[in-house]
Amino acid sequence: MVQTIVQNSAQGLLGGATNLSKIHVDYYRVSSTDSTKLATVTQAGGGLMAGDIIAVSIQGYSLPPLTPHIYGRPALLDKSSTPIAAIAADRIEPFSALPSI
Numbered sequence: 001m002v003q004t005i006v007q008n009s010a011q012g013l014l015g016g017a018t019n020l021s022k023i024h025v026d027y028y029r030v031s032s033t034d035s036t037k038l039a040t041v042t043q044a045g046g047g048l049m050a051g052d053i054i055a056v057s058i059q060g061y062s063l064p065p066l067t068p069h070i071y072g073r074p075a076l077l078d079k080s081s082t083p084i085a086a087i088a089a090d091r092i093e094p095f096s097a098l099p100s101i
Contacts, residue, residue, distance in 0.1 A: 006056060014061065022061050028053040050094035057087040 003023045007014045014023065028038040029052050041052060062081035 002054070002056060006058075013063070014058070019061065022059055024057045024059055026055045026057075028055065048092055050092055052092045053089055054092055055087060055089040057085070059085060061085070 002025045003020055006023050007020055014020070027041040027048060029041045029049070030038060038053065041048065061084050063084050064081050
C-alpha cells in the first residue's frame with residue numbers, strides 16, 4: 001500500500017511496474033533492551049506497533065534529462081540520466097478509534 005501511495009504521489013516519475021520495484025519500504029523496531037539498536041520487522045511477522053519506524057526509500061532510479069545540455073555544438077549534446085536516491089523515515093504513532101459522527 002505504501003509503495004502505491006508513493007508511486008501515485010511522484011507525478012509520473014515512478015510510473016510502471018519496473019519503477020514500483022525501486023520503492024523500498026522497511027520497518028524497524030527499537031530494541032526494548034538497547035534503545036540504540038533497531039531490528040527489522042515485517043508486517044507478516046507479528047505486525048506493526050506504535051513506536052516502530054517506517055523508512056521509505058527510492059533506490060536505483062535515474063531521471064532522464066528534461067532538456068539536453070548543449071556544449072557549443074549539437075554533436076556535444078549531453079543526454080545522460082541523473083541517478084536519484086531519496087529516503088524518508090518516520091515513527092508510527094499510536095492511534096485510537098475515531099469518534100462516531
